[in-house]
Amino acid sequence: MTPGDVRPDIVRLKNGIPVFLIRAGSQPVVRLDLTFSAxxxxxxxxxxxxxxxxxxxxxxxxxxxxxIAEILDYHGAYINASSDRDNAFLTIYFLARHMDIILSLAAEMIREPSFPAEEYHALMDRRKQNFLIEKSKVGNLARDGFACALFGPGHPYGRTFSRQDFDNILREDIIDFHSRFYHSRNCKIVVSGNYDEKALLSRLDELFGDKWDPPGIGEPVKVGKRPSAERHIFVPKKDAVQSALRIGHETFVKSHPDYPQMLVLNNLLGGHFGSRLMQNIREKKGYTYGIGSVLAGLRNSGFLVIVSEVGTGYHKAALKEIYRELDKLCSKPVSERELKLTRNQMLGDLLRDFDGPFARAESIRTLIEHDLEIDFYDRIIHAINTVTPAELLELANKYLSPDSMYEVVAGHE
Amino acid sequence: MIGFKRKTLENGLRVIIHEDDSTPMAVVNLLYDVGSSDEDPERTGSAHLLEHLMFGGSANIPSYDRVVQRAGGENNAFTSNDITNYYLHLPAANVETGMWLESDRMLGLRFTRKGFDIQKNVVIEEFKQRYLNQPYGDIWMLLRPLAYKVHPYKWPTIGMDISHIEKITLEEIERFYYEHYCPSNAILCISGNVKAGHCFGLAEKWFGPIEKRKKTGRRLPAEPPRSRPLKTDVSRDVPAHEIVIAYNMCARNTPLYYVHDLISDLLAGGKSSRLYRHLVMEKKLLTGVNAYITGDRDPGLFIVRGRPADGISIELAHGEILAGIGDLTDRPPSREELDKVKNKLEATRQYMHSDILHKAIDLSYQELLGDAEGINNEIAIYRKITPGDILEAAASLFEPANSSTLFYRSGQLPE
Incomplete structure (x- = not known):
């Protein structure tokens, strides 16, 4: 099986909203995903x-x-509302026999939220407290410091909000944002699991199929990127027994021609348990419980980042080893043997990404988030199968040179 | 209905096969009936350290991970108080590779002294990362010894203290392995795009020749009944207070277990639950509340956790949580309220059973409890529970003498 074999059916509602249909799985369960560029x-x-x-x-x-909570709980439905740098998501898991009521509730929440003031203030209090708790973790301090170093303060990818921002935002700002970004031209739907397709589509058309795009839809606020001039950043956290490390730099969007091959290079570097970083810094040195690297794609950018938390006494030694691994990838081609292992492992990962209805929904949603076609996965498979050690060496010199990295450390001084 | 076939090999290994042809993948799950409860009280953390060492080379395979990688597989493991569970998720065509790998680890380990020392260090870093360097990370370190005085559940799986992990010797770990990692102490489950007959044949081929080995019996000291409530009060450098109340509850294999599980959902399972509605949304005394059972095989804990809102004292919040719990016996759930938590539970199982990994883990665990058929039968047990059952169970469960309370205060007050 390849991702090409599990191409979802794409149907459009009367107003043009695309619906990606994934019919799979043995249990009578359904996952509904609504995605907005919001x-x-x-x-x-x-x-x-x-x-x-x-x-x-x-x-x-x-x-x-x-x-709403009563209805969801009574029907055993789980709702997860989340948002990231580019998109907002509403995901609901429910039993197929409850499709009617859950879909109409979803439409109500998306199209007619009332943003009650009391609940809004209660949410703000919870978020404020939670913000402070999250800010006391070295991993988050380093993550935020890294994002700010790459994109600069004020930039939407820079993650630089503060406690103050909770006091500055008003309920009206929330209502305004909803009206500008939650509308039919900004909406994509994925439905996965075991369900009656005809009944689903007619219900979706009733609930979401009319035109609900107001005039004056949103444009992003333009804030220029202001990367940090300083490449080594230290964020103090008193008495921390481990230091969090983030090393990397800005890269590119997922549709960039180097992306598929870079994915292979990243996998060699720190993409899995057998990777060089994990094998050296955890399995040979024992400096950490875990280390890895990620090639993250954003809608308008992307970054490569090495992530770890290491014992306070080990942080200098760990950094030295990390740079050594980067140097090695830049100076010596990988062996055919290592490359073959990585190819097998990545192909296995891709199979798992498409195994079961919900995993498949997740993978299709990735395409939606980044405005990609399904051939994105075909290109990745092609790169996994064909990239050569020479090409990887060239890519390493382009993207993994130690001098090009930002280094953020959060921990005890 | 989740169908399966099962068989016990000569050497005592129990084998379960679940066929699911809706996937191209397979899962090889191996559950060992050994956990941190089986440890020497002076060497806590051994079971978990051994889990790490299981990846450091076995009788005939120097690198487990290499082989998994070549087979396009993904693997991991977890250790609890009761069990150690290993799983491997790989293309179904490579299922024999998975059986070979797992049987070789049951046959014998061959990690080096250097590998042993490094993994000790890795586990110590894990201890720091998860328990020392996180806000509220030491809650279980404080709560367990409060709730248990005798039973080995009094220490956490990672170990009571870093010094325990440091003291464990290679010889001790090897002994622990030989005592507990024998065929009759394990359950193998294969799920996915496989055929039962073929898998039984493979199990016989790879696991059949492993010598039976003597299994060390387990005799854990029972926790005596409690006569008074216990409490610990600490201060830490965290932004908000937290309250944790633990009630000593029944064992997994008793009818009451299911009633306690439903009670936890009535109180704080989801946003329509009683404590969430009342204390978070209406009175705004808490910013979050949670209730759950630990689900241990021996008598476990019923946990209620709450985080007071800014400016609300820990004492006030605690009083309100207790009142909310007491309300359950004054105002028993209606049939509809009870149906709600049952529906939720049933749906959760359905979601969980939509992938072969969770099915394999659940089948193995149910078999450990006595019968893999439990995977299909438990919902009926929940369905039979009445409001009267809830009332009766709540009255004895929430006896104050039965509680251990942790006040985890925000601030640098002297302890």
């Missing part, structure tokens, strides 16, 4: 995107949040 990239104030998304289940024109 992440942090589009907001005019920090926190806007994530608060809108968190509020949609707190009340609608037809019923209070309490009732």
């Amino acid at each position: 992440g942090a990239w589009w907001q005019s104030k920090p926190l806007q995107a994530s608060l809108v998304n968190a509020m949609i289940s707190e009340g609608t024109a037809k019923r209070p949040g309490r009732e």
Whole structure:
């Protein structure tokens, strides 16, 4: 099986909303995914995107949040509203026999949220407290420091909001953001699992198929990128027994021609348990419980990052080894043997990414988030099968040179 | 209905096969009936350290990970108080490779002294990362010895203290391995795009020749009944207080277990639950509340956790949580409220059983409890529970004498 064999059917509602249909699985369960281009990239104030998304289940024109929670719980449905730098998501898992009621509730939450003031303030209090807790973790300090170093303060990818921002944002900002970004031209739907396709589509058309795109839809607020001039950044955290490391730099979007082959290079470097970073820094040296690297794609950018938390006494030694591994990839071609292992492992991963209805939904949603076609996965498979040691060496020199890296360390001084 | 076939080999290994042809993949799951409860109280953390060492080379295979990688597989493991579970998720065509790998690890280990020392260090870093360097990370380190005085559940799986892990010797770990990692102490489950007959044949081929080995019996000291409530009060450098209440509850293999499970959902399972509605949304005294059972085989814990909102004292919040719990016996659930938590539970199982990995783990665990058929039968047990059962169970479960309370305060007050 290849991703080409599990191509979803794509149907359009009357108003043009694309619906990706994945019929699979042995249990009578369904996952509904609604995706909107409504992440942090589009907001005019920090926190806007994530608060809108968190509020949609707190009340609608037809019923209070309490009732929504009752209906979801009574039917054993799970709702997960989340947002990231580019997109906002509403995901609901439910039993196929409850399709009617869950779909109409989803439509209500998306189209007619009432953003009740009381619930809004309660949410703000919870978020404020949670923000402080998250800020006390070295991993998050390093992550935020790294994002800010790459994109600069104020930039939507820079993750630089503060406690103050919770006081600056108003309920009106939330309502405004919803009206500009949650509309039919900005919406994509994935439905996966075991369901009656005809019944589903007719219900979706009734609930989401009319035109609901107001005039004056949103444009992102343009904030220029201001990468840090300083490449080595230290974030102090008193008495931390481990230091969090983030090493990397800005790269590119997922549709970039180097992306598929870079994925292979990243896998060799730190993409899995057998990778060079893991084998050296955990399995040979024992400096850490885990280390890895990620090639992240954003809608308008991307980055490569090495991530680890190491014992406070080991952080200098760990950094030295990390740079050594980067140097090695830049100076010596990988052996055919190592490359073959990586190819097999990555192909196995791809199979797992398409195994079962919900994993498949996740993989299809990735395409939607980045405006890619299904041939994206075919290109990745092609790169996995054909990339040569010489090409990887060239890519390493282009993207893995130690001098090009930002280095962020959060921990005890 | 999840269908399966099972068989016990001569050497005592129990084998379960579940066929699911809706996937091109297969899972090889191996559950060992050994956990941190089986440890020497002076060497806590051994079972988990051994889990790490299981990846460091076996009788005939120097690198487990290499082989897994070549077979396009993904693997991991977890250790609890009761069990150690290893799983391998790989293309179904490579299922024999998985059986070969797992049988070789049951046959014998061959990690080096250097590998042993390094993994000790890795586990110590894991200890720091997960328990020392996280806000609220030491809650279980404080709670377990409060709730258990005798039973080995009094220490956490990672180990009671870093010094315990440091003290473990290679010889001790080898002994622990030979005592517990024998065929009759394990359950093998294969799920996915496989044929039962073929898999039984493979199990016989790879696991059949492993010598039976004597299994060390397990005799854990029972936790005596409690006569008074216990409490610990600490201060830490965290942004908000947290309250944890643990009630000593029944064992996994008793009818009451299912009632306790439903009670936890009534109280705080989801946003329509009683404590969430009342204390988070209406009174705004808490920013979050949670109730769950630990699900251990021996008598476990019923946990209620709450985080007071800014400006709310820990004492006030605690009183309100207790009142909310007490309310369950004053105002028993309606049939509809009870149906709600049952529906939720049933749906959760359905979601979980939509992938072969969770099915394999669940089948193995149910077999350990006595019968893999439990995977299909448990919902009926939940369905039979009445509001009267809830009332009766809650009254004895929430006896104050039965509670251990942790006040985890925000601030640098002297302890």
